[in-house]
Structures are given as C-alpha cells and as structure tokens.
Amino acid sequence: MSKKTSYLLGILFTIIIGTLLYCYFCDDCHCFPNGEEVVTEDTNNIVEPEVIPATRNAFAISDADGDFNIKINDNFNFKTSNFSIIEPISTGVTAEVVKLKDYLQLNPLKDIDITGYYRNDETNTSAYPNLGLARANTVKNYLISQGIPSKQIDTHGQLNDDINPDNSGTLYGPLKFGIVTFEDGNTDEALATACDAIRKNPLVLYFKTGEAQISLTAEQRQMIADMSRCVDKLGVKIQVVGHTDNTGNADANMKLGQGRADFAKTYLVRNGILNDNVEASSKGQTEPIADNTTEEGRTKNRRTVITIN
The missing domain is CATH 3.30.1330.60 (OmpA-like domain)
Known part of the structure; x- marks a missing residue:
C-alpha cells in the first residue's frame, strides 16, 4: 500500500469515528433514520413516593x-x-x-x-x-x-x-x-338473649398463671364484647372464677385458683373493662368437672371461668 493511500484511509477513518462520536453525544441530532436513537437513562429524575395526607376527623x-x-x-x-x-x-x-x-x-x-x-x-x-x-x-x-x-x-x-x-x-x-x-319502655331483646347465653355457656380459659397473654378465638372475642354490653346496659358484674385440679395442698390450690382469676381480671381491665365491674374469686379444687385421676381430666379442671351474674 502506497503512502498516499494510507494517508487517505487515515483521513476516512478519522471522519467516521468523529461522526459516530458526534451522533452519540448530540441529543438533538437525527443520525439514525430508522428511529433507532441511542437512549440514555436520565438519573436526575427521581420519582418521589406519593404522600397521602393524614385524615383528621372533627x-x-x-x-x-x-x-x-x-x-x-x-x-x-x-x-x-x-x-x-x-x-x-x-x-x-x-x-x-x-x-x-x-x-x-x-x-x-x-x-x-x-x-x-x-x-x-x-x-x-x-x-x-x-x-x-x-x-x-x-x-x-x-x-x-x-x-x-x-x-x-x-x-x-x-x-x-x-x-x-x-x-x-x-x-x-x-x-x-x-x-x-328510643321509645319509652323499649327493651333490647337481642341483648337479653346474649346475656342469658353467657350465663348458660360461660367463657372458659385454660392457661398457666405465668403466661404473659391470653389468646382468644373470634367467638371468645365476641363473648367479651357481649359481656361488656351486658355490664353497661343491665348493670351486671363480670365474675371470674379460678379452678384447679386436686394435685397438692387444698389451701395452696385455693391461692393458685385466685392467682389465675386475678390474671384473667387484669387482662380484662387492660382491655377496657372497668375494674369495678369485674370480680375475681377462687374455688380451688372444690368444683372439678372431670376425673382428677387422669391427666386429661386434671387439664380440664385447671380452668378459669368468666361469666356474668
């Protein structure tokens, strides 16, 4: 290849490289006829998260x-x-x-x-x-x-x-x-029915005194709500009674039952039942509902019963 030819090829190569670089860095240039423009990411446009204003009810x-x-x-x-x-x-x-x-x-x-x-x-x-x-x-x-x-x-x-x-x-x-x-003499029959149902089928909890919380089912939560309404509308009290099995000393079991009742009362008060509306007591081992000679029976006897008077 002659020296002149090499010189011309160098000029051509420089023109091609310069054109490509110009198209690459020029945003307004239309160097690609088929619309295949080079797209660069704009890192300056950061989408801010939508701010939802707080609701303020009067x-x-x-x-x-x-x-x-x-x-x-x-x-x-x-x-x-x-x-x-x-x-x-x-x-x-x-x-x-x-x-x-x-x-x-x-x-x-x-x-x-x-x-x-x-x-x-x-x-x-x-x-x-x-x-x-x-x-x-x-x-x-x-x-x-x-x-x-x-x-x-x-x-x-x-x-x-x-x-x-x-x-x-x-x-x-x-x-x-x-x-x-309300009209004078109006009675809430649904409330009366709910209160009677609690008396017939009290809320029964099985837990140990040292437990930090009580886990309630949806049905049990509704019973708590019904008890609260019975207290408010009828003036009744919630009765919490602790029971034990017959393992150990009878006097100690009476104290154990009281501890369980007090724990349940504290839970109810912490959840919005007024303290004066909850009475806690113990029956100890005196009222078993199952056979104390079996573990299954003793488990059933270790209970706390919550009802209304």
Whole structure:
C-alpha cells in the first residue's frame, strides 16, 4: 500500500469515528433514520413516593330529633394497632363532653352512639372482635368517667380503609358519633338473649398463671364484647372464677385458683373493662368437672371461668 493511500484511509477513518462520536453525544441530532436513537437513562429524575395526607376527623355530634349540635376540629386520637387514647385529651373535647353529658341527663331516652374505625392493615391487639370496637369502648370509658351513664352509650366497630395515619402512625379521630332516640319502655331483646347465653355457656380459659397473654378465638372475642354490653346496659358484674385440679395442698390450690382469676381480671381491665365491674374469686379444687385421676381430666379442671351474674 502506497503512502498516499494510507494517508487517505487515515483521513476516512478519522471522519467516521468523529461522526459516530458526534451522533452519540448530540441529543438533538437525527443520525439514525430508522428511529433507532441511542437512549440514555436520565438519573436526575427521581420519582418521589406519593404522600397521602393524614385524615383528621372533627369531634362532631348532632341530634336529628333534637337541638343538640357540636363540632370542633379536635378529637380522640390513637396510634395504629392500638386502642388507648393518646393523652392529653384536648380541652376543647373535654368542654364539649360536658355539654353532651348535660344533654343526655336532660334526655334519658337518648343514647350517644360511638362507632370506632379501624384499618384492614392494623393488628388487633385487643380482646374485642376488632380494633374499632375496642376504640369505641375506650372512648365510652372516658365518657363514663366524665359522668355520662353507661346505659346511655352504644358502641360499634367498622372497617374503614379511608382513614389515613400521619407519618408517626397517629390516627386523628378514627370515630363517628351520633345521637339515638328510643321509645319509652323499649327493651333490647337481642341483648337479653346474649346475656342469658353467657350465663348458660360461660367463657372458659385454660392457661398457666405465668403466661404473659391470653389468646382468644373470634367467638371468645365476641363473648367479651357481649359481656361488656351486658355490664353497661343491665348493670351486671363480670365474675371470674379460678379452678384447679386436686394435685397438692387444698389451701395452696385455693391461692393458685385466685392467682389465675386475678390474671384473667387484669387482662380484662387492660382491655377496657372497668375494674369495678369485674370480680375475681377462687374455688380451688372444690368444683372439678372431670376425673382428677387422669391427666386429661386434671387439664380440664385447671380452668378459669368468666361469666356474668
């Protein structure tokens, strides 16, 4: 190859390389007629996660059959997967609760209706069928402490995934309130039936005194909720009685049964049953329901029975 030819090939090669580099670095150039443009990733456009604003429900109560109406931009607040009211409760809420108490005292045939909301992604840490009912029950206990009779408070729970917590996991007012008016002499037959069913078939728990928690089935949680309503509406007490097998000393077993009853009572109180509404006692080994000569029988006798009087 001659020197001139080599020189021309070098020029051609330089032109080709320069053209390719120009097309590569030029964003607005159309060097590829078939639309096969070089696409580079834009690392500067970072998609921010969608920010969902927290739901903030007002403390609002109105009576469609009367002249009571309150609404303020405060409420009872809760942490997610929790049913304890976040303290302190605002002075605005406490002031409106006084108005509610005065109104209900003047109208004994009216009830305050509380519906607690809960989200599907929350963990139910209560003894109630759902966190919404547990939250409503906690608010009920606060109203009772402020002088509102338990007979004039109704509680419910409702799934509501439209309530959103803030970044700290706080739910602002996951509740709905209303006023219900009853006719004079109205009786709740469904409640009476539920209370009678508890007396006939009490809640029976089998656990050791040292256990840190009680695991309830869905049916047992409903029984706790029914007991709470029986206490509120009928003025009955919850009776917790501890039982043992006949192993060991009778006096020691009486104390053991009392320990089991006290443990169950503590669990109920921690889950929103007022302390004065729960009575704990022991029968020790005096009331077996199965044969103490077998392990199976002794297991059945080591029980705690929860009912109402």
